[in-house]
Amino acid sequence: MLTQLASKQSYKSCTSNLNPPHFFKLYKKDYEMLITGIKSKPLYSTLAPDMCGQRHLLIAQGQGGEAINRLYKAFGDDAASIEIYYASESILGSDQASTVRELSATRTLIYQRCSELENALRKEFGLAQMGIRLYICGTEPFIWAITNLALEFGIRDDEVQQEHADSQARQVACVHCNMLTYPVKTNIFQCSGCSRHLLVRDHFSRRLNAYMGVQIDAEVPGEVPDIVGIYAP
Amino acid sequence: MSYQKTLLVRVVSITQVASDIKHFVLEAVDGSSLPHFSGGSHVIVIMHDGTHTYKNPYSLMGDGYRSQQYHIGVRRENPSRGGSAFMFEKVKPDDTLELLPPANLFMIDTFSRKQLLIAGGIGITALHSMMCDLNRARADYALHYCVRSAENAAFWEDIVRESGTRAHLHTNKNRLDIPSLLQTQPTGTHVYVCGPLRMLEAVKRVAAALGWSPTHVHYEEYTHATGGAPFKVTLARSGRNIDVANNQTMLEALEEAGLEPPYMCRGGVCGTCEVAVIEGQLDHRDHYLTNKEKESMQKMMICISRAACQSIVVDL
Numbered sequence: 001m002l003t004q005l006a007s008k009q010s011y012k013s014c015t016s017n018l019n020p021p022h023f024f025k026l027y028k029k030d031y032e033m034l035i036t037g038i039k040s041k042p043l044y045s046t047l048a049p050d051m052c053g054q055r056h057l058l059i060a061q062g063q064g065g066e067a068i069n070r071l072y073k074a075f076g077d078d079a080a081s082i083e084i085y086y087a088s089e090s091i092l093g094s095d096q097a098s099t100v101r102e103l104s105a106t107r108t109l110i111y112q113r114c115s116e117l118e119n120a121l122r123k124e125f126g127l128a129q130m131g132i133r134l135y136i137c138g139t140e141p142f143i144w145a146i147t148n149l150a151l152e153f154g155i156r157d158d159e160v161q162q163e164h165a166d167s168q169a170r171q172v173a174c175v176h177c178n179m180l181t182y183p184v185k186t187n188i189f190q191c192s193g194c195s196r197h198l199l200v201r202d203h204f205s206r207r208l209n210a211y212m213g214v215q216i217d218a219e220v221p222g223e224v225p226d227i228v229g230i231y232a233p
Numbered sequence: 234m235s236y237q238k239t240l241l242v243r244v245v246s247i248t249q250v251a252s253d254i255k256h257f258v259l260e261a262v263d264g265s266s267l268p269h270f271s272g273g274s275h276v277i278v279i280m281h282d283g284t285h286t287y288k289n290p291y292s293l294m295g296d297g298y299r300s301q302q303y304h305i306g307v308r309r310e311n312p313s314r315g316g317s318a319f320m321f322e323k324v325k326p327d328d329t330l331e332l333l334p335p336a337n338l339f340m341i342d343t344f345s346r347k348q349l350l351i352a353g354g355i356g357i358t359a360l361h362s363m364m365c366d367l368n369r370a371r372a373d374y375a376l377h378y379c380v381r382s383a384e385n386a387a388f389w390e391d392i393v394r395e396s397g398t399r400a401h402l403h404t405n406k407n408r409l410d411i412p413s414l415l416q417t418q419p420t421g422t423h424v425y426v427c428g429p430l431r432m433l434e435a436v437k438r439v440a441a442a443l444g445w446s447p448t449h450v451h452y453e454e455y456t457h458a459t460g461g462a463p464f465k466v467t468l469a470r471s472g473r474n475i476d477v478a479n480n481q482t483m484l485e486a487l488e489e490a491g492l493e494p495p496y497m498c499r500g501g502v503c504g505t506c507e508v509a510v511i512e513g514q515l516d517h518r519d520h521y522l523t524n525k526e527k528e529s530m531q532k533m534m535i536c537i538s539r540a541a542c543q544s545i546v547v548d549l
Contacts, residue, residue, distance in 0.1 A: 130420060151344075
């Protein structure tokens with residue numbers, strides 16, 4: 001790890017003269033406040049029909065198909081105004097396409113990749129009129145990719161519901177090199193851009209669609225606390 | 234409010250622009266530039282008429298970035314509690330008026346994709362400055378101005394000059410069809426309505442029926458506090474009794490008695506003047522409290538609401 005980092009000149013210069021005290025051990029309590037109690041961490045709900053809307057778009061990915069199924073039933077007799085956009089792509093390998101296809105919505109569109117679904121939605125949003133409601137279910141990067149896309153078309157908070165499903169893995173933005181890493185399943189990971197060991201904070205950027213990752217061993221290089229899988233599966 | 238510095242302005246000109254509307258142009262007495270303002274802002278004009286003091290809110294018209302002069306439109310209210318009649322009949326060019334600086338309770342949502350402005354009669358004054366802001370921002374918008382007849386369309390020529398084909402005039406012969414207007418709007422459209430209560434209610438009702446979320450519907454009712462039956466207010470903390478006359482609001486009565494309750498809009502919109510009510514039935518006329526809060530009869534907006542009985546006790 002350290003040899004890899006040492007190849008970066010700037011990093012080397014600030015670390016070469018330091019003699020890490022070997023007795024020093026970083027415990028979770030020491031960096032706990034960096035992680036928790038942060039208000040920007042999004043809260044997700046359970047999708048429910050909003051009967052104030054006129055046109056309902058159920059948008060999901062992977063395991064989120066289960067929420068579509070549940071929501072479709074909750075609409076009951078009003079299921080006619082539902083359109084389904086679903087992508088099979090799933091970190092958990094949870095493809096619900098066959099279940100989703102059986103629902104008799106006004107329109108059901110199924111894609112392999114989330115990116116294909118996004119392209120289709122971009123076209124749809126461009127033509128859509130007031131009265132629309134979005135119900136989004138999937139991983140966090142999926143939820144915010146769709147939410148931010150909708151925002152480009154002026155579709156806002158009170159027209160959008162979000163439910164978190166599929167993987168709990170986080171997308172993390174490195175504050176040192178700006179690189180996004182996904183999926184991150186551990187409290188500490190090595191940045192895919194600069195290889196620093198980053199601590200995942202609860203600080204979430206809706207614009208970047210990522211949590212903040214900061215170097216955990218900046219003061220004592222090489223002193224990395226235990227790495228634990230907490231955002232899994 | 235005592236902590237707000239007032240502006241002293243000179244009346245530059247007064248023009249009758251419709252049978253019941255006058256256009257006032259105001260300039261700082263010392264010739265300095267007046268504070269800039271955003272579209273939808275208003276000022277409160279403080280009028281000293283003998284022993285009486287009126288404080289009426291008026292929307293600022295025109296471009297808030299060029300604020301060497303302020304423009305306001307005043308309609309002769311019938312019946313008037315005094316304020317608009319004073320402006321209409323007693324104020325002459327070169328007179329000095331006192332203003333509270335601009336405040337905005339009717340702001341443009343700058344994140345939206347398209348703006349629909351709907352004005353009824355004198356309500357155009359609140360939307361006029363929005364129009365200027367939207368022109369400057371090159372935003373997508375349409376302005377619908379509803380009047381009884383073309384002669385009543387104050388400021389129309391000016392609006393057409395500023396907005397061209399974005400402006401639409403509707404008269405009794407050519408009424409605005411609100412459902413068909415709202416039916417075909419793209420996502421991210423916001424509607425701003427200023428006019429009589431009936432118009433506001435119609436837009437709100439149609440928008441809700443078409444599935445518009447309430448945050449996309451903005452409105453300002455064109456109303457000034459009207460009078461009502463006189464009543465007595467008991468201030469629980471000091472034990473003082475204050476009479477509110479039939480042509481007076483409770484806020485005005487308290488001010489006349491030497492108190493300085495906080496206020497801002499003086500139209501039952503902003504919630505600044507909220508007072509806790511200990512005893513008494515209330516005639517709520519504001520747009521701030523929820524229906525549930527109104528039913529509980531525990532608080533009131535003293536700038537506009539009145540007692541529905543002969544005396545009330547408040548926590549002041």
